[in-house]
Amino acid sequence: MHQGLNFVGGEWTAAASGTTFRRRNPASLDDVVGEFPESSAADVEAAVAGAVEGAALWAATPAEKRADVLEKAARWLEERAGELVVELVREEGKTRAEAAMEVSRTPRNLRFYAAEAHRIDGTSFPAGDGGIVYTRREPVGVVGAITPWNFPLNIPSRKIGPALAAGNAVVFKPSPVTPLLAQRLVEALLAGGLPPRVVAMVHGGAEAGAALAADERVGAVTFTGSTAAGRAVHAAVGPSRRCQLEMGGKNPVVVLDDADLDRAAQIIAKGAFGLSGQACTGTSRVIAHEAVHDELLERVARAAEARVVGDGLREDVDMGPLAAGFQLEKFLDYVRIGEEEGAKLVTGGRRLPAGHGRGDGYFVRPAVFAGVAPEMRIAREEVFGPLLAFQRASGLDEAIALANGTRYGLSAGIVTRDLDRALEFARRSESGLVKVNQPTSGMAMTVPFGGLKDSSTQTFKEQAGPSMMLFYTQEKSVYISPR
Numbered sequence: 001m002h003q004g005l006n007f008v009g010g011e012w013t014a015a016a017s018g019t020t021f022r023r024r025n026p027a028s029l030d031d032v033v034g035e036f037p038e039s040s041a042a043d044v045e046a047a048v049a050g051a052v053e054g055a056a057l058w059a060a061t062p063a064e065k066r067a068d069v070l071e072k073a074a075r076w077l078e079e080r081a082g083e084l085v086v087e088l089v090r091e092e093g094k095t096r097a098e099a100a101m102e103v104s105r106t107p108r109n110l111r112f113y114a115a116e117a118h119r120i121d122g123t124s125f126p127a128g129d130g131g132i133v134y135t136r137r138e139p140v141g142v143v144g145a146i147t148p149w150n151f152p153l154n155i156p157s158r159k160i161g162p163a164l165a166a167g168n169a170v171v172f173k174p175s176p177v178t179p180l181l182a183q184r185l186v187e188a189l190l191a192g193g194l195p196p197r198v199v200a201m202v203h204g205g206a207e208a209g210a211a212l213a214a215d216e217r218v219g220a221v222t223f224t225g226s227t228a229a230g231r232a233v234h235a236a237v238g239p240s241r242r243c244q245l246e247m248g249g250k251n252p253v254v255v256l257d258d259a260d261l262d263r264a265a266q267i268i269a270k271g272a273f274g275l276s277g278q279a280c281t282g283t284s285r286v287i288a289h290e291a292v293h294d295e296l297l298e299r300v301a302r303a304a305e306a307r308v309v310g311d312g313l314r315e316d317v318d319m320g321p322l323a324a325g326f327q328l329e330k331f332l333d334y335v336r337i338g339e340e341e342g343a344k345l346v347t348g349g350r351r352l353p354a355g356h357g358r359g360d361g362y363f364v365r366p367a368v369f370a371g372v373a374p375e376m377r378i379a380r381e382e383v384f385g386p387l388l389a390f391q392r393a394s395g396l397d398e399a400i401a402l403a404n405g406t407r408y409g410l411s412a413g414i415v416t417r418d419l420d421r422a423l424e425f426a427r428r429s430e431s432g433l434v435k436v437n438q439p440t441s442g443m444a445m446t447v448p449f450g451g452l453k454d455s456s457t458q459t460f461k462e463q464a465g466p467s468m469m470l471f472y473t474q475e476k477s478v479y480i481s482p483r
Contacts, residue, residue: 002034004179006043006203007186009050010196015204016042023179026093026321027311028359033091036179039204041211047171047200048215051142054197055169059139061195063117066165070114073192074107077153077184084153084184086313091180092152093320093362095312098275106153106185109445113161116469120166131481137473139167140219140242144212146233148225149177149323150278156185158445158463159222164194166472168219172201173212175225177324179203213237220244220471222462224280226382227408227454234457244471245457246450248382249410251440252285252403254425256396256416257292263437264415265299268388271413271439272300273307273366276319277386278327280455281411281433281441284383285372287391287399297370297390301347304366304388310357322362322385331385335367338378343369343389380406396421404430409452411440432456 005012014020015037025031037043058066077084081103088099122135143163147156156172163170174182186201202208209229213221213236220242223233227247237243253271255264271283288296312320322328328351335349349367354360366386372379378389393399403412403425412431416422426434432451433443443449448465450456460471 001032002180004034004036004183004203006037006039006047007199007201008043008047009200015039016046021176023091023177025090025361026323027090027361027363029361030359031090034180036176036203039202039208041207043202043204044171044173044208044211044215047202048142048212048217050197051169051171051200052217054195055139055141057195058164058169058198059167061167063120066167067114067117069189069192069194070110070117070161070165071192073188073194074110074114076188076191077103077107077110084181087184088152088181089312089320092149092178093276093312093323095317095320096315099312102151102154105445106157109154109157110161112445112464113165116162117165120469120473127479127481129481131479133477133479135475135477137475140472140474141168142218143168143170143472144173144215144218144221145170146173146209146212146221146223146225147175147182149175150275150280152178152181153185155224156182160185160189160199162469163472164189164198166469168472169198170200171212171218172199173209174201174203176203176205209233210236216241222471242471243457244460244462246280246462247455248408249280249282249451249455250284250380250382250406250408251281251411251413251431252287253283253413253415253440254393254399254403255286255288255292255296256399256414256418256421257289258417259292259415260417261292261296261299264296265303267413267415267437267439268300269303271441272388273304273319273386274439274441276322277366278323278384279441281443283413283440284387285379285389285391287393287402289399290392290394293390293392297346297368300388301368304347304368307366309352309363309365311359311361314357317357319366319386322364325362327385328362328364331364331383331387334378334381334383334385334387338369338372338376338387338389341376341378342371342373343376343378344371346370349387374402374405382408396424400425400428407454410455411435411451413438413440
């Protein structure tokens with residue numbers, strides 16, 4: 001069992017209260033991954049105080065040095081890729097292939113942001129008196145990064161990487177579901193030569209996150225998680241500090257009457273059941289043209305039933321457990337709600353017992369519902385599990401109306417051979433991401449990421465693009481007149 005610690009003021013330390021929590025393998029509950037500090041507001045206060053001290057040092061560090069630290073951290077992660085894959089499967093429940101993809105992408109993220117350290121610049125303007133006016137971009141100081149459990153290496157690297165590249169110190173509050181992988185990322189940064197007080201990490205739950213968001217010394221807070229938690233973070237940050245939120249989704253795939261149904265079923269199954277349905281961009285609704293609805297439903301149901309569910313360390317498994325007990329309860333609750341509201345459960349939706357390569361973990365069979373009306377909760381609310389709701393549409397206009405008919409607007413897809421209708425869908429979709437003949441999940445790291453409506457604050461894009469580094473820097477205008 002791993003003995004985890006916070007990293008505060010440049011030192012590995014227990015929580016001030018001495019309280020801890022245990023993280024168990026969601027595939028085998030007898031397997032304790034580790035014990036970690038249950039941090040309080042006092043731990044966060046100390047972490048921010050240390051980061052404030054480190055911020056000035058790091059802001060004065062040349063861009064080349066900042067980039068070099070991120071490059072070396074990427075190399076550290078690559079050298080330990082095999083170990084990290086196993087730890088990620090044990091802690092979060094991914095399959096080995098899914099974990100390997102995340103572990104390999106995280107170093108690439110860090111290298112991408114290392115290059116951004118060299119591209120922070122300003123603009124000059126002519127002045128009426130013969131002088132000049134120029135702008136300079138400076139670090140915001142301390143960045144608070146609050147991250148979810150479903151991508152415990154990838155998402156933190158997309159926040160911490162650009163924050164450090166821009167010259168900020170970071171206080172990192174990872175999810176208590178995946179504390180070990182968070183600790184590994186901090187270890188990588190320290191091994192890369194990051195000065196100890198430039199990063200802090202506090203484990204724990206809602207109290208620690210709330211304290212970090214509320215601390216006025218934190219100049220910017222970046223958060224990924226549920227919409228409810230994001231709203232609380234936004235309220236705590238207030239109008240005078242920066243806040244970047246990426247939140248929930250209820251992502252549809254529209255399948256038109258000209259679609260290749262075998263290809264459509266593959267696209268839907270990958271988006272809905274990959275990562276055990278635990279991706280904010282995962283497919284949760286299918287809006288099928290009435291001419292192909294029944295055939296498509298049959299194909300997707302077969303794909304759900306063909307999923308091999310088990311411990312992700314087994315090579316034959318293509319869907320692991322749900323990540324935690326609360327995820328299992330939520331999934332089963334929504335299956336019950338769907339049935340009570342009159343939707344037809346076509347397949348799945350039940351917890352799987354131990355045996356056949358499964359331990360006593362949080363294993364479920366993917367659920368596919370048909371006859372789902374727009375007002376039903378499984379059509380409107382984020383489940384964050386392998387539950388798919390089928391709806392019928394008479395044509396493109398009705399399909400778009402159904403697709404847009406939720407308070408979320410993260411990712412949306414369409415499957416069609418008709419480029420004109422695909423482009424019309426892209427134009428009319430109320431989503432920040434639109435995928436044509438692709439799963440709703442899976443994003444390129446060089447492309448801006450962010451949603452609309454209740455899926456995002458829509459203030460700064462994550463991951464890439466011209467606004468990414470603007471979040472982590474503040475602009476100052478300087479006027480100079482001739483003597």
